[in-house]
Amino acid sequence: MGHLVTTGRTRAAVARSLIMDTAERLYATRGLAAVSIRQIGEAAGQRNKSAVQYHFSGRDALIKAILAEHAAAIERHRAAMACPEPALMTLTERVRHVVLPRIEHHIELGAPSWYGRFLAQVTVEPALREYAVQAHLNTPSLRRLYDALAAQDDEQGPAATRREDMARQLIVHMPAELEAELAREQPAAEVAAAAWRRLGADLVTAVTGLIDALRASSA
Numbered sequence: 769m770g771h772l773v774t775t776g777r778t779r780a781a782v783a784r785s786l787i788m789d790t791a792e793r794l795y796a797t798r799g800l801a802a803v804s805i806r807q808i809g810e811a812a813g814q815r816n817k818s819a820v821q822y823h824f825s826g827r828d829a830l831i832k833a834i835l836a837e838h839a840a841a842i843e844r845h846r847a848a849m850a851c852p853e854p855a856l857m858t859l860t861e862r863v864r865h866v867v868l869p870r871i872e873h874h875i876e877l878g879a880p881s882w883y884g885r886f887l888a889q890v891t892v893e894p895a896l897r898e899y900a901v902q903a904h905l906n907t908p909s910l911r912r913l914y915d916a917l918a919a920q921d922d923e924q925g926p927a928a929t930r931r932e933d934m935a936r937q938l939i940v941h942m943p944a945e946l947e948a949e950l951a952r953e954q955p956a957a958e959v960a961a962a963a964w965r966r967l968g969a970d971l972v973t974a975v976t977g978l979i980d981a982l983r984a985s986s987a
Contacts, residue, residue, distance in 0.1 A: 784823045787812045788834050791820075795831070796885035800893055805830075831896060835903040838873065838883055843907040845869035845876075854916035863975045865913060867939060871968035874943060875961045879954065884947035891940050901936070927986045934982070935975045942971060 790812040794803045805820045805827055816822065824830040846869035851861065877883060890900045904910060946967050950960050 780823070783812075783814065783819065787814065787820055787823055788830065788837065791830055792834050792886045793882045795889055796882035800827075800831075800889050800896075828896065831890060832899060832903070834886065835890065835900055838887075839903045839907055841876070842869050842873045842904065843909060845872040846907070846909045854913040857913075857916075859979060860972065860976050862913065863935075863972050863979070866910070867971045867975065868968050870939070870943065871964050871971075874947065875964050878957065879960050880951040881947055884943040884945075888941050888944035891936075927982070931979050931982045935978060938971060938975055938978070942967060 787808060791803070791808045794808060794811060806817060808830075809817060809819045812819070814820070820830065824833060846865065849865065849869065851857065851865055854862075857865065874881065874884060887900065890896050905914060946963060950963065955963070
């Protein structure tokens with residue numbers, strides 16, 4: 769009996785993972801509005817037309833599960849970084865802390881991958897945008913960083929919110945662009961990894977410069 773229960777759970781886990789992977793790919797390449805729950809189930813090879821609803825209560829729950837899985841993977845990369853206490857970080861160190869674990873996650877995903885384009889789609893969906901943001905901000909390492917920043921007067925208020933929003937556009941949409949390019953060109957793994965790390969370095973420079981410039985203009 770125990771073996772049968774374990775087998776059933778394993779099959780359910782496999783089906784759930786397959787549905788998530790399929791949904792991520794379809795949403796990334798077609799957009800959220802163009803993909804139905806039924807299409808996801810069919811593309812995932814699920815004979816039961818209600819398979820997606822069985823494993824997830826609906827579209828939003830499915831998308832949130834995908835976001836949570838990636839956020840956890842990125843958090844593992846961030847936890848492995850050697851960083852000073854958040855309150856002691858320079859601006860560049862803070863930006864690196866946000867950006868580089870995401871870059872390492874993209875490299876780990878291999879090619880083709882869909883997460884960058886999936887996230888870009890989700891962040892322009894009004895009903896899901898805030899959840900997508902919070903899925904990452906509420907991870908332990910970023911929570912510590914933002915709590916430390918919140919204690920500093922110059923990091924609070926509408927100006928700080930605008931800076932974060934503008935930086936987020938770069939951090940979300942530039943990886944989506946590179947991911948699409950790599951999917952088209954299909955370079956060797958080491959070439960793709962180098963491209964991701966170049967983007968990571970460029971993002972750190974660009975976001976740091978953006979924040980510095982906006983701080984100066986609002987001073």
